Amino acid sequence: MRFRVLWILFSLPFTFLPTASSQAITVSPFGVNVSTFSATSVYLTFRGLDNQRAAEALWCGEINANNSCVPGTIYGRLPRKYDRGTVSSPDNYTDIMTIPPSVARRAYQDAARGNSPEFFYVRRFASTIGGADEYVAVTCRLAGYSARVPLSLTNVRLRFENTDPAVLGVVRGQTPPPFQAKITYNGSGRLRGRWEVVLPGDTPPNTRDLLPAASLPPEQRGLQRRYTLLEPIDVFLPPTGQVVLRGPDPAKLPQVSSGLHLILLRVEATNDEDAANSQTGLTTVFTGGVAGSPLPVLRYYVGNRDGIGQIKTKMSQIQLLLPNQSAKIPTNQPVSFNWRESQGASAYKLEVESDKKPILSAVLNANTTSYTAPPWLQEKAGDTLRWRVQAIAPGGTTIGQSEWSEFQFQKSSN
Incomplete structure (x- = not known):
């Protein structure tokens, strides 16, 4: 009887035999340490795409057998402004996984309640020919500020010392003040790159030019x-999380041509072998120095003394509406930032600082003149915060900004 059963099974057409489902798409790295208390960016290579396109990306505490997120355990979705995924070869897909602090906080809170300190980044890949969707999961392990976290730049601010104008006016023949980059980062390792300057008449840099090299496919x-x-x-x-990088001698800044000059901090990709280098199937991609957004630029305008005096009039002043200067906001009430529209803006950048340190940044489209802050901002009750808005033109140039305005969350008396 046993032989008859076996004969029947092997005589069935091959297409009817049950087969173990195997995931065609793989990812490198498939597991990574991430910061517990701040944003983390990681370069990922998804390999083996076959008539598939990348769809949404989620973070969750648990996954099903097919790697999809278990309902009720989702921490968040990859924000559109951080979605820098791109096809990098006929069957590879490069993704920059930028974990917002709010997601890391949710994962930490779950771990503090006794759950696993691991959570998952899940990318869904949809078939373009009607096949089933595939889910690919990356394991994220909370690791504090460990040196084993990938070297990623989480915030970069460029400024001239002792002044913070949107555009610094420089009279020809006078040396500009020194400048610097204040960099917040995760992990540790070598930061390699160069300072460059865009001269008047040069083709302006686009988004790809302003990204660190490690944020791009090879x-x-x-x-x-x-x-x-x-x-x-x-x-x-070192794994300290912050560094002030001094710029070159300001006497090196060109002043031959009149007009707007842009100072760029260009960051190369370095070997991050211990943390998060990525395998494409053909080669190893260095990923040290990755970032989830383009790096800022520093601007100075060279001209005669009369022309320099007119620079400030070229920057439109954005009027802030709410919250008012020195406003006291109850902690049980969400804060909504509102401002007046600025002509020529293609986007707005909202910044919130505590003790002059960035704690919130949001880029919004030109049709938006308000923004409701996430609930975690209310945890800053008692601190004096300040906010401002910048108007961004196509190409990334700042064409207007507001003054800083202070406010506080008032602790409830109950």
Whole structure:
């Protein structure tokens, strides 16, 4: 009888035999340490796409057998402004996983309640020919500020010392003040790159040019525009999370041509072998120095003394509406930021700081003149916060900004 059963099974057509489902798409790295208390960016390579496109990406505490998120355990969705995924070869997909602090906080709260300190980043890939969707999961392990966290830049601010104008006016023949980059980061490792300057008449940098090289697939890294070199950079970043990088001697800044100049901090990709280098199937991609958004630029305008005096009039002043200066906001009430529209803006950038340190940044489209802050901002009750809004033109140029306005969350007396 046993032989008859076996004969029947093997005589069935092959297409009717049950087969174990196997996931065609793989990811490298498939597991990574992430910061518990701040944003983390990680370069990922999804391999083996076959008539599939990347769909949404979620973070969750538990996954099903097919790697999809278990309902009720979702921490958040990859924000559109951080979605820098791109097809990098016929069957590969490059993704920059930027974990917002709010997601890390949810995962930490779950771990504090006795759940696993691991959570998952899940990308869904939809078939373009009517097949089933595939889910690919990356394991994220909370690791404090460990040096084993990928070297990623979470915030970069460029400024001239002792002044913070949107555009610094420089009279020809006078040396500008020193400048610096204040960098917040995760992990540790070498930061390599260069300071460059965009001269009047040069093709302005686009978004790809302003991204660190580690945020691009390997075939696009060599396509970033190069500009006039000021000075190379090669420093070691210890696992302290913050560094002030001094710029070159300001006497090196060109002043031959009148007009707007842009100072760029260009960051190369470095070997992050211990944390998060990625395998494409053909080669190893260095990912040290990755970031989830383009790096800012520093602007100065060279002209005669009369022309310099007119620079401020070229920057439109954005009027803030709510909250009012020195407003006291109850902690049980969400805060909504409101401002007046600025002509020519293609986007707005809202910034919130505590003790002059960035704690919230949001980029909004030109049709939006309000923003409701996430609930975690109310945890800053008692601190004096300040906010401002910048107007961004196509290409990333700042064409207007508001003054800083302070407010506080007032602790409830109950």
